[in-house]
Amino acid sequence: MAQQGRRLAVYKKILQDNVKRWMIKEFLEYKLARLGYIYSEVLKTPLGTRIVIYAERPSRIIGKKGAVVKELSQILSAKMGVDNPQIDVIDISKVDVPEMFPKVIAYRIANAMAKGIRFRRVAFVAVRQVTEAGARGFELVISGKLSTERAKFEKYKVGKVYKSGNDSMKTVRRAAVHVLLKPGIYGIRIAIAPANAKFADDFKIKPPVKQETQQS
Missing domain, CATH: 3.30.1140.32 (Ribosomal protein S3, C-terminal domain)
Known part of the structure; x- marks a missing residue:
């Protein structure tokens, strides 16, 4: 019974982490919708929570002297309980077209x-x-x-x-x-x-290979 209780606690922790990750992404999309936000990744690190934001215009999300990023960090920490949020903003053009x-x-x-x-x-x-x-x-x-x-x-x-x-x-x-x-x-x-997409029905027809017959 004790082992089953520990397993349920682990499952509950995983669900809570996934819910919090989803809430962070929804909040960022709502807050930064008009600033060129595309998508984000939430990663747990030994130092806290690393949030990578991919944007079309990173300067608008960073803000003057990092004002927007600082505001986001304060809201995530105070209102959403994110442990030591560290926000990185990356230009989407460095990832793909x-x-x-x-x-x-x-x-x-x-x-x-x-x-x-x-x-x-x-x-x-x-x-x-x-x-x-x-x-x-x-x-x-x-x-x-x-x-x-x-x-x-x-x-x-x-x-x-x-x-x-x-x-x-x-x-x-x-x-x-x-x-x-x-x-x-x-x-x-x-x-x-996308341009580099590979579909399941993609195929190439190889030309027939001529086999040389051995003369006796």
Whole structure:
């Protein structure tokens, strides 16, 4: 019974750590949504908790003399109970091409629409940027009061984007962003198959090899 109690305590600790990691990521995404935030990693170290933030514009997240990072560290420590948070901000372009990340494209579209640019023009620009970056597949869905008082959606698709199966879960990158404009809330949903993506149905046909016959 004592051994079973210890096991349950370990499982409970793992669940608590996972919940706290999820809460940290949700908080960072909410707090830094307009500052070029893409995604983050939360790592436990002997000195505390290391948080790596990947951003399109690191300077905006760091802030003047690190003011934004200091504020984030204080909130994470005081209100969320994060042990000694250490925040690092990395430029997403050092990891991969920015156009291969759906959230980068989604925020670009949202910011352009907030400035009054027509959604179709923004959509065609996004399609061109992603295809020129070498993506194997790209799908964009914009929903809301696009041209009438009734909500509808428009879809733009180029290349191959899987909707189900292992390739859809492991290879295709997805993101959804919402933007509030005067007519109402607009949804921007993006799926990208990166340039270096390898699908399960990729194959190459090797040319036949000629075998030399031995003459007796």
